[in-house]
Amino acid sequence: MRPADILSSLFPAGHQVGEAGGLLSGTGRLDPQTVVDIVGITGKTYPGVDEALALAGRILAIAERPDPAPLLFLVDSGSQRMSRRDELMGLSETLAHLAKALWQAERAGHRTIGLLYGGSAAGAFIATALACGSLVALPGAWPEVMDLPSMARVTKLSVEVLTEKAGTTPVFAPGLDNLFATGAIAEIWDPARPLSDQLKALLATPATADGRAELGRERGGRLKAATIAQEVERLALAHG
Template sequence: MTPAEILDSLFPAGHAVTAEGDLLFGRGTSPDGRVVHVIGATARAPIGIDQAIRLSAAVLAIARSDDGAPILFFVDSASQRMSRRDELLGLSEYLAHLAKSLLLAEARGHRTIGLLYGGSAAGAFIATALACDTLVALPGAHPEVMDLASMARVTKLSIDLLEDKAKTTPVFAPGLDNLVSVGGVAEIWDPQRSLADQLATLLATPRDHDARATLGAERQGRPKAAAIADEVDMAARR
Protein backbone atom coordinates (compact mmCIF):
# COMPACT_ATOMS: atom_id res chain seq x y z
CA MET A 1 0.00 0.00 0.00
CA THR A 2 1.12 3.55 -0.69
CA PRO A 3 0.99 6.25 1.99
CA ALA A 4 -2.03 7.77 0.24
CA GLU A 5 -3.89 4.45 0.27
CA ILE A 6 -3.02 3.88 3.93
CA LEU A 7 -4.24 7.35 4.88
CA ASP A 8 -7.50 6.85 2.98
CA SER A 9 -8.15 3.58 4.81
CA LEU A 10 -7.26 5.07 8.19
CA PHE A 11 -9.23 8.29 7.73
CA PRO A 12 -12.09 7.72 5.25
CA ALA A 13 -13.59 11.13 6.03
CA GLY A 14 -10.34 12.87 5.08
CA HIS A 15 -7.18 14.07 6.74
CA ALA A 16 -4.75 16.97 6.91
CA VAL A 17 -1.50 15.10 6.33
CA THR A 18 0.99 16.70 3.96
CA ALA A 19 4.42 15.78 2.64
CA GLU A 20 7.64 17.68 3.19
CA GLY A 21 10.01 15.95 0.83
CA ASP A 22 10.11 12.36 2.04
CA LEU A 23 8.56 13.19 5.43
CA LEU A 24 4.89 13.31 6.46
CA PHE A 25 3.24 15.59 9.01
CA GLY A 26 -0.33 16.30 10.01
CA ARG A 27 -3.34 14.71 11.60
CA GLY A 28 -6.46 12.79 10.79
CA THR A 29 -9.74 12.01 12.49
CA SER A 30 -10.83 8.40 12.80
CA PRO A 31 -14.43 7.32 12.14
CA ASP A 32 -15.08 7.30 15.90
CA GLY A 33 -13.99 10.94 16.17
CA ARG A 34 -10.53 10.34 17.61
CA VAL A 35 -7.77 12.73 16.51
CA VAL A 36 -4.57 10.97 15.46
CA HIS A 37 -1.27 12.77 14.89
CA VAL A 38 0.63 11.48 11.86
CA ILE A 39 4.34 11.74 11.11
CA GLY A 40 6.31 9.65 8.69
CA ALA A 41 9.56 8.76 6.96
CA THR A 42 8.72 7.50 3.48
CA ALA A 43 9.98 6.53 0.02
CA ARG A 44 12.83 4.32 1.29
CA ALA A 45 14.85 7.49 1.87
CA PRO A 46 17.70 7.44 4.41
CA ILE A 47 17.31 9.38 7.64
CA GLY A 48 20.06 11.91 8.22
CA ILE A 49 20.44 14.71 10.72
CA ASP A 50 18.05 17.01 8.83
CA GLN A 51 15.26 14.47 8.77
CA ALA A 52 15.86 13.36 12.37
CA ILE A 53 15.74 16.87 13.81
CA ARG A 54 12.62 17.77 11.80
CA LEU A 55 10.82 14.64 12.97
CA SER A 56 11.95 15.27 16.54
CA ALA A 57 10.60 18.81 16.44
CA ALA A 58 7.21 17.54 15.31
CA VAL A 59 7.11 14.92 18.06
CA LEU A 60 8.12 17.44 20.73
CA ALA A 61 5.43 19.86 19.56
CA ILE A 62 2.88 17.08 20.03
CA ALA A 63 4.36 16.19 23.42
CA ARG A 64 3.89 19.80 24.55
CA SER A 65 0.20 19.68 23.66
CA ASP A 66 -2.35 18.36 26.12
CA ASP A 67 -4.74 16.69 23.68
CA GLY A 68 -3.53 13.18 24.57
CA ALA A 69 -3.94 12.12 20.95
CA PRO A 70 -1.88 9.16 19.73
CA ILE A 71 1.00 9.48 17.28
CA LEU A 72 1.02 7.19 14.25
CA PHE A 73 4.50 7.00 12.72
CA PHE A 74 4.60 5.78 9.10
CA VAL A 75 7.92 4.06 8.35
CA ASP A 76 9.40 3.14 4.98
CA SER A 77 13.02 4.21 5.07
CA ALA A 78 16.50 3.08 4.21
CA SER A 79 19.03 3.01 7.01
CA GLN A 80 20.52 6.16 8.50
CA ARG A 81 22.36 8.45 6.06
CA MET A 82 26.03 7.67 6.63
CA SER A 83 27.53 10.62 4.80
CA ARG A 84 30.62 12.39 6.11
CA ARG A 85 28.55 15.48 6.93
CA ASP A 86 25.96 13.54 8.91
CA GLU A 87 28.56 11.53 10.81
CA LEU A 88 30.74 14.55 11.65
CA LEU A 89 27.73 16.51 12.91
CA GLY A 90 26.74 13.73 15.29
CA LEU A 91 24.20 11.56 13.49
CA SER A 92 23.98 9.11 16.39
CA GLU A 93 22.98 11.92 18.75
CA TYR A 94 20.27 13.12 16.36
CA LEU A 95 18.84 9.62 16.11
CA ALA A 96 18.97 9.23 19.88
CA HIS A 97 17.19 12.57 20.23
CA LEU A 98 14.40 11.35 17.94
CA ALA A 99 14.00 8.12 19.90
CA LYS A 100 13.94 10.00 23.22
CA SER A 101 11.39 12.47 21.83
CA LEU A 102 9.05 9.56 21.11
CA LEU A 103 9.59 8.19 24.62
CA LEU A 104 8.82 11.63 26.08
CA ALA A 105 5.60 11.91 24.06
CA GLU A 106 4.54 8.49 25.32
CA ALA A 107 5.30 9.49 28.91
CA ARG A 108 3.15 12.60 28.47
CA GLY A 109 0.11 10.63 27.41
CA HIS A 110 0.46 10.35 23.64
CA ARG A 111 0.49 6.71 22.69
CA THR A 112 3.09 6.10 19.98
CA ILE A 113 2.42 3.54 17.26
CA GLY A 114 4.84 2.71 14.48
CA LEU A 115 3.32 1.56 11.18
CA LEU A 116 5.94 -0.26 9.13
CA TYR A 117 4.67 -0.54 5.57
CA GLY A 118 7.97 -0.79 3.69
CA GLY A 119 11.61 -1.13 4.59
CA SER A 120 13.81 0.19 7.35
CA ALA A 121 17.18 -0.76 8.73
CA ALA A 122 19.80 -0.20 11.38
CA GLY A 123 19.80 3.04 13.38
CA ALA A 124 16.98 4.57 11.36
CA PHE A 125 14.76 1.59 12.22
CA ILE A 126 15.69 1.71 15.91
CA ALA A 127 15.06 5.47 16.22
CA THR A 128 11.68 5.39 14.46
CA ALA A 129 9.65 2.18 14.36
CA LEU A 130 11.27 0.43 17.31
CA ALA A 131 11.25 3.58 19.46
CA CYS A 132 7.45 3.62 19.33
CA ASP A 133 5.56 1.98 22.16
CA THR A 134 3.78 -0.39 19.77
CA LEU A 135 4.87 -1.47 16.30
CA VAL A 136 2.49 -2.85 13.70
CA ALA A 137 3.23 -3.74 10.10
CA LEU A 138 1.60 -4.38 6.77
CA PRO A 139 2.36 -7.50 4.72
CA GLY A 140 5.42 -7.02 2.56
CA ALA A 141 7.29 -4.85 5.05
CA HIS A 142 10.95 -5.81 5.25
CA PRO A 143 12.78 -4.55 8.34
CA GLU A 144 16.42 -5.23 9.17
CA VAL A 145 17.95 -4.29 12.49
CA MET A 146 21.24 -5.43 10.95
CA ASP A 147 21.80 -7.44 7.80
CA LEU A 148 23.86 -10.59 8.08
CA ALA A 149 26.84 -9.17 6.18
CA SER A 150 27.08 -6.26 8.62
CA MET A 151 26.56 -8.61 11.55
CA ALA A 152 29.46 -10.74 10.32
CA ARG A 153 31.75 -7.71 10.21
CA VAL A 154 30.79 -6.63 13.73
CA THR A 155 30.82 -10.04 15.43
CA LYS A 156 33.72 -11.52 13.41
CA LEU A 157 31.58 -14.62 12.90
CA SER A 158 31.48 -16.11 9.43
CA ILE A 159 28.56 -15.29 7.18
CA ASP A 160 27.99 -19.05 6.74
CA LEU A 161 27.62 -19.50 10.50
CA LEU A 162 25.22 -16.57 10.77
CA GLU A 163 23.14 -17.81 7.85
CA ASP A 164 22.91 -21.20 9.54
CA LYS A 165 21.85 -19.64 12.86
CA ALA A 166 19.32 -17.43 11.10
CA LYS A 167 17.44 -20.53 9.96
CA THR A 168 16.52 -21.47 13.54
CA THR A 169 17.14 -18.36 15.65
CA PRO A 170 14.97 -15.36 14.74
CA VAL A 171 17.19 -12.82 16.52
CA PHE A 172 19.88 -13.48 13.91
CA ALA A 173 17.57 -13.10 10.94
CA PRO A 174 16.17 -10.05 9.14
CA GLY A 175 12.64 -9.85 7.82
CA LEU A 176 9.10 -9.29 9.02
CA ASP A 177 8.29 -12.83 10.13
CA ASN A 178 11.35 -12.95 12.36
CA LEU A 179 10.59 -9.57 13.92
CA VAL A 180 7.07 -10.79 14.69
CA SER A 181 8.50 -13.96 16.23
CA VAL A 182 10.75 -12.07 18.66
CA GLY A 183 7.90 -9.74 19.65
CA GLY A 184 9.19 -6.60 17.97
CA VAL A 185 6.06 -6.35 15.82
CA ALA A 186 2.85 -6.64 17.81
CA GLU A 187 0.47 -7.17 14.89
CA ILE A 188 0.40 -7.53 11.12
CA TRP A 189 -2.58 -5.59 9.84
CA ASP A 190 -4.78 -6.91 7.05
CA PRO A 191 -4.80 -4.45 4.12
CA GLN A 192 -8.07 -5.96 2.87
CA ARG A 193 -9.84 -4.74 6.01
CA SER A 194 -10.39 -1.22 7.25
CA LEU A 195 -7.17 0.08 8.77
CA ALA A 196 -9.29 2.51 10.78
CA ASP A 197 -11.03 -0.43 12.48
CA GLN A 198 -7.73 -2.17 13.19
CA LEU A 199 -6.26 1.02 14.66
CA ALA A 200 -9.35 1.52 16.83
CA THR A 201 -9.05 -2.04 18.16
CA LEU A 202 -5.38 -1.50 18.97
CA LEU A 203 -6.03 1.79 20.76
CA ALA A 204 -8.84 0.20 22.77
CA THR A 205 -6.42 -2.38 24.17
CA PRO A 206 -4.94 -1.25 27.51
CA ARG A 207 -1.21 -0.67 27.36
CA ASP A 208 0.50 -0.46 30.74
CA HIS A 209 3.88 -2.04 30.04
CA ASP A 210 6.28 -3.00 27.27
CA ALA A 211 4.99 -6.38 26.12
CA ARG A 212 7.63 -7.14 23.50
CA ALA A 213 9.62 -9.59 25.61
CA THR A 214 6.41 -11.35 26.68
CA LEU A 215 5.28 -11.63 23.06
CA GLY A 216 8.69 -13.01 22.12
CA ALA A 217 8.35 -15.72 24.76
CA GLU A 218 4.80 -16.60 23.72
CA ARG A 219 5.84 -16.84 20.07
CA GLN A 220 8.99 -18.85 20.91
CA GLY A 221 11.22 -16.40 19.08
CA ARG A 222 12.87 -14.91 22.17
CA PRO A 223 12.24 -17.37 24.99
CA LYS A 224 14.59 -15.99 27.67
CA ALA A 225 14.20 -12.19 27.71
CA ALA A 226 10.92 -11.92 29.64
CA ALA A 227 11.95 -14.41 32.34
CA ILE A 228 15.31 -12.72 32.86
CA ALA A 229 13.70 -9.28 33.00
CA ASP A 230 11.24 -10.53 35.62
CA GLU A 231 14.09 -11.92 37.73
CA VAL A 232 15.97 -8.62 37.54
CA ASP A 233 12.82 -6.70 38.45
CA MET A 234 12.14 -8.92 41.47
CA ALA A 235 15.75 -8.62 42.63
CA ALA A 236 15.60 -4.84 42.35
CA ARG A 237 12.47 -4.73 44.52
CA ARG A 238 13.94 -6.75 47.39
Protein backbone atom coordinates (compact mmCIF):
# COMPACT_ATOMS: atom_id res chain seq x y z
CA MET A 1 0.00 0.00 0.00
CA ARG A 2 1.10 3.55 -0.69
CA PRO A 3 1.25 6.09 2.17
CA ALA A 4 -1.79 7.97 0.83
CA ASP A 5 -3.85 4.78 0.79
CA ILE A 6 -2.65 3.79 4.27
CA LEU A 7 -3.53 7.19 5.72
CA SER A 8 -6.97 7.18 4.11
CA SER A 9 -7.72 3.74 5.54
CA LEU A 10 -6.35 4.65 8.96
CA PHE A 11 -8.09 7.98 9.35
CA PRO A 12 -11.56 8.09 7.80
CA ALA A 13 -12.28 11.32 9.70
CA GLY A 14 -9.39 13.03 7.88
CA HIS A 15 -5.68 13.64 8.22
CA GLN A 16 -3.09 16.36 7.67
CA VAL A 17 0.28 14.82 6.99
CA GLY A 18 3.17 16.47 5.17
CA GLU A 19 6.33 15.01 3.70
CA ALA A 20 9.71 16.71 3.52
CA GLY A 21 13.04 15.10 2.82
CA GLY A 22 11.62 11.62 3.24
CA LEU A 23 10.11 12.37 6.67
CA LEU A 24 6.41 12.41 7.52
CA SER A 25 4.76 14.60 10.13
CA GLY A 26 1.19 15.52 10.99
CA THR A 27 -2.00 14.29 12.60
CA GLY A 28 -4.94 12.09 11.74
CA ARG A 29 -8.40 11.50 13.18
CA LEU A 30 -9.66 8.02 13.87
CA ASP A 31 -13.01 9.62 14.63
CA PRO A 32 -14.09 13.18 15.48
CA GLN A 33 -12.81 12.77 19.05
CA THR A 34 -9.61 10.74 18.60
CA VAL A 35 -6.53 12.50 17.27
CA VAL A 36 -3.36 10.55 16.49
CA ASP A 37 0.05 12.17 16.05
CA ILE A 38 1.95 10.88 13.03
CA VAL A 39 5.66 10.79 12.25
CA GLY A 40 7.48 8.59 9.82
CA ILE A 41 10.13 7.74 7.27
CA THR A 42 9.01 7.13 3.71
CA GLY A 43 10.34 6.43 0.24
CA LYS A 44 13.14 4.07 1.36
CA THR A 45 14.95 7.05 2.90
CA TYR A 46 18.23 6.26 4.67
CA PRO A 47 18.05 8.23 7.95
CA GLY A 48 21.21 9.94 9.12
CA VAL A 49 22.01 12.40 11.88
CA ASP A 50 19.76 15.17 10.51
CA GLU A 51 16.74 12.90 10.08
CA ALA A 52 17.19 11.23 13.48
CA LEU A 53 17.36 14.60 15.25
CA ALA A 54 14.36 15.97 13.35
CA LEU A 55 12.23 12.94 14.22
CA ALA A 56 13.37 12.95 17.85
CA GLY A 57 12.54 16.65 18.16
CA ARG A 58 9.02 16.08 16.88
CA ILE A 59 8.51 13.10 19.20
CA LEU A 60 9.82 14.94 22.27
CA ALA A 61 7.48 17.85 21.54
CA ILE A 62 4.60 15.37 21.57
CA ALA A 63 5.88 13.79 24.79
CA GLU A 64 5.83 17.18 26.52
CA ARG A 65 2.14 17.71 25.84
CA PRO A 66 -0.25 16.79 28.67
CA ASP A 67 -2.80 15.08 26.40
CA PRO A 68 -2.50 11.29 25.92
CA ALA A 69 -2.77 11.27 22.12
CA PRO A 70 -1.21 8.12 20.63
CA LEU A 71 1.77 8.37 18.30
CA LEU A 72 1.90 6.39 15.05
CA PHE A 73 5.31 5.92 13.41
CA LEU A 74 5.07 4.92 9.73
CA VAL A 75 8.20 3.17 8.47
CA ASP A 76 9.53 2.55 4.97
CA SER A 77 13.27 3.14 5.11
CA GLY A 78 16.64 1.81 4.14
CA SER A 79 19.24 1.19 6.79
CA GLN A 80 20.87 4.10 8.59
CA ARG A 81 22.88 6.40 6.31
CA MET A 82 26.48 5.46 7.07
CA SER A 83 28.23 8.36 5.34
CA ARG A 84 31.51 9.70 6.65
CA ARG A 85 29.78 12.92 7.72
CA ASP A 86 27.06 11.09 9.64
CA GLU A 87 29.53 8.79 11.35
CA LEU A 88 31.76 11.71 12.40
CA MET A 89 28.74 13.61 13.74
CA GLY A 90 27.72 10.71 15.98
CA LEU A 91 25.22 8.67 14.00
CA SER A 92 24.94 5.94 16.63
CA GLU A 93 24.31 8.50 19.38
CA THR A 94 21.59 10.30 17.44
CA LEU A 95 19.84 7.02 16.59
CA ALA A 96 19.96 6.11 20.28
CA HIS A 97 18.52 9.55 21.05
CA LEU A 98 15.64 8.84 18.65
CA ALA A 99 14.91 5.49 20.30
CA LYS A 100 14.96 7.13 23.75
CA ALA A 101 12.60 9.86 22.53
CA LEU A 102 10.06 7.16 21.65
CA TRP A 103 10.57 5.60 25.09
CA GLN A 104 10.01 9.00 26.69
CA ALA A 105 6.78 9.51 24.74
CA GLU A 106 5.51 6.11 25.90
CA ARG A 107 6.55 6.88 29.46
CA ALA A 108 4.66 10.21 29.28
CA GLY A 109 1.42 8.42 28.39
CA HIS A 110 1.47 8.48 24.59
CA ARG A 111 1.06 4.99 23.14
CA THR A 112 3.73 4.56 20.47
CA ILE A 113 2.85 2.27 17.58
CA GLY A 114 5.15 1.51 14.69
CA LEU A 115 3.53 0.58 11.37
CA LEU A 116 5.99 -1.07 9.01
CA TYR A 117 4.61 -0.88 5.48
CA GLY A 118 7.85 -1.08 3.45
CA GLY A 119 11.44 -1.94 4.17
CA SER A 120 13.69 -1.14 7.09
CA ALA A 121 17.05 -2.48 8.17
CA ALA A 122 19.80 -2.41 10.76
CA GLY A 123 20.08 0.59 13.08
CA ALA A 124 17.29 2.45 11.32
CA PHE A 125 14.90 -0.43 12.02
CA ILE A 126 16.01 -0.72 15.65
CA ALA A 127 15.76 3.03 16.40
CA THR A 128 12.34 3.51 14.77
CA ALA A 129 9.99 0.55 14.33
CA LEU A 130 11.46 -1.68 17.05
CA ALA A 131 11.74 1.21 19.53
CA CYS A 132 7.97 1.75 19.54
CA GLY A 133 5.87 0.26 22.30
CA SER A 134 4.03 -1.89 19.74
CA LEU A 135 5.03 -2.82 16.21
CA VAL A 136 2.61 -3.92 13.52
CA ALA A 137 3.17 -4.51 9.82
CA LEU A 138 1.39 -4.83 6.51
CA PRO A 139 1.89 -7.79 4.16
CA GLY A 140 4.78 -7.13 1.82
CA ALA A 141 6.86 -5.29 4.42
CA TRP A 142 10.50 -6.39 4.53
CA PRO A 143 12.32 -5.88 7.84
CA GLU A 144 15.83 -7.10 8.56
CA VAL A 145 17.99 -6.39 11.56
CA MET A 146 20.98 -7.51 9.48
CA ASP A 147 21.16 -8.98 5.99
CA LEU A 148 22.90 -12.32 5.58
CA PRO A 149 26.06 -11.00 3.82
CA SER A 150 26.60 -8.51 6.67
CA MET A 151 25.89 -11.22 9.23
CA ALA A 152 28.47 -13.42 7.52
CA ARG A 153 31.13 -10.72 7.90
CA VAL A 154 30.35 -10.33 11.61
CA THR A 155 29.99 -14.00 12.54
CA LYS A 156 32.70 -15.30 10.15
CA LEU A 157 30.21 -17.94 8.99
CA SER A 158 29.61 -18.36 5.29
CA VAL A 159 26.49 -17.03 3.62
CA GLU A 160 25.68 -20.63 2.69
CA VAL A 161 25.76 -21.73 6.34
CA LEU A 162 23.65 -18.76 7.42
CA THR A 163 21.16 -19.37 4.61
CA GLU A 164 20.76 -22.95 5.82
CA LYS A 165 20.27 -21.80 9.42
CA ALA A 166 17.79 -19.13 8.29
CA GLY A 167 15.63 -21.87 6.84
CA THR A 168 14.93 -23.31 10.30
CA THR A 169 15.83 -20.57 12.80
CA PRO A 170 13.96 -17.26 12.47
CA VAL A 171 16.52 -15.28 14.47
CA PHE A 172 19.00 -15.78 11.64
CA ALA A 173 16.61 -14.74 8.91
CA PRO A 174 15.32 -11.43 7.51
CA GLY A 175 11.75 -10.93 6.39
CA LEU A 176 8.28 -10.32 7.80
CA ASP A 177 7.38 -13.91 8.70
CA ASN A 178 10.64 -14.43 10.58
CA LEU A 179 10.41 -11.19 12.55
CA PHE A 180 6.80 -12.07 13.40
CA ALA A 181 7.91 -15.51 14.63
CA THR A 182 10.49 -13.96 16.95
CA GLY A 183 7.84 -11.73 18.52
CA ALA A 184 9.35 -8.48 17.24
CA ILE A 185 6.17 -7.75 15.28
CA ALA A 186 3.01 -8.00 17.36
CA GLU A 187 0.45 -8.12 14.55
CA ILE A 188 0.26 -8.29 10.76
CA TRP A 189 -2.71 -6.20 9.68
CA ASP A 190 -5.13 -7.10 6.91
CA PRO A 191 -5.15 -4.40 4.21
CA ALA A 192 -8.51 -5.67 2.95
CA ARG A 193 -10.10 -4.46 6.19
CA PRO A 194 -10.22 -0.83 7.34
CA LEU A 195 -6.91 -0.11 9.04
CA SER A 196 -8.76 2.29 11.34
CA ASP A 197 -10.62 -0.64 12.94
CA GLN A 198 -7.38 -2.53 13.49
CA LEU A 199 -5.70 0.53 15.03
CA LYS A 200 -8.69 1.10 17.32
CA ALA A 201 -8.55 -2.52 18.45
CA LEU A 202 -4.85 -2.22 19.26
CA LEU A 203 -5.36 1.03 21.16
CA ALA A 204 -8.19 -0.59 23.13
CA THR A 205 -5.78 -3.16 24.59
CA PRO A 206 -3.98 -2.02 27.74
CA ALA A 207 -0.35 -0.99 27.38
CA THR A 208 1.81 -3.69 28.96
CA ALA A 209 5.45 -4.41 29.64
CA ASP A 210 7.60 -5.59 26.76
CA GLY A 211 6.26 -9.03 25.85
CA ARG A 212 8.25 -9.70 22.68
CA ALA A 213 10.33 -12.50 24.16
CA GLU A 214 7.20 -14.25 25.40
CA LEU A 215 5.58 -13.89 21.97
CA GLY A 216 8.70 -15.38 20.42
CA ARG A 217 8.42 -18.39 22.71
CA GLU A 218 4.72 -18.87 21.94
CA ARG A 219 5.34 -18.63 18.18
CA GLY A 220 8.40 -20.85 18.21
CA GLY A 221 10.78 -18.23 16.87
CA ARG A 222 12.76 -17.56 20.07
CA LEU A 223 12.38 -20.48 22.42
CA LYS A 224 14.89 -19.47 25.11
CA ALA A 225 14.90 -15.67 25.30
CA ALA A 226 11.99 -15.27 27.73
CA THR A 227 13.25 -18.00 30.06
CA ILE A 228 16.78 -16.60 30.13
CA ALA A 229 15.54 -13.04 30.74
CA GLN A 230 13.36 -14.22 33.62
CA GLU A 231 16.27 -16.11 35.18
CA VAL A 232 18.60 -13.10 34.86
CA GLU A 233 15.97 -10.92 36.54
CA ARG A 234 15.48 -13.49 39.33
CA LEU A 235 19.21 -13.71 40.02
CA ALA A 236 19.63 -9.93 39.93
CA LEU A 237 16.83 -9.44 42.44
CA ALA A 238 18.16 -12.22 44.65
CA HIS A 239 21.54 -10.47 44.88
CA GLY A 240 20.23 -6.90 44.92
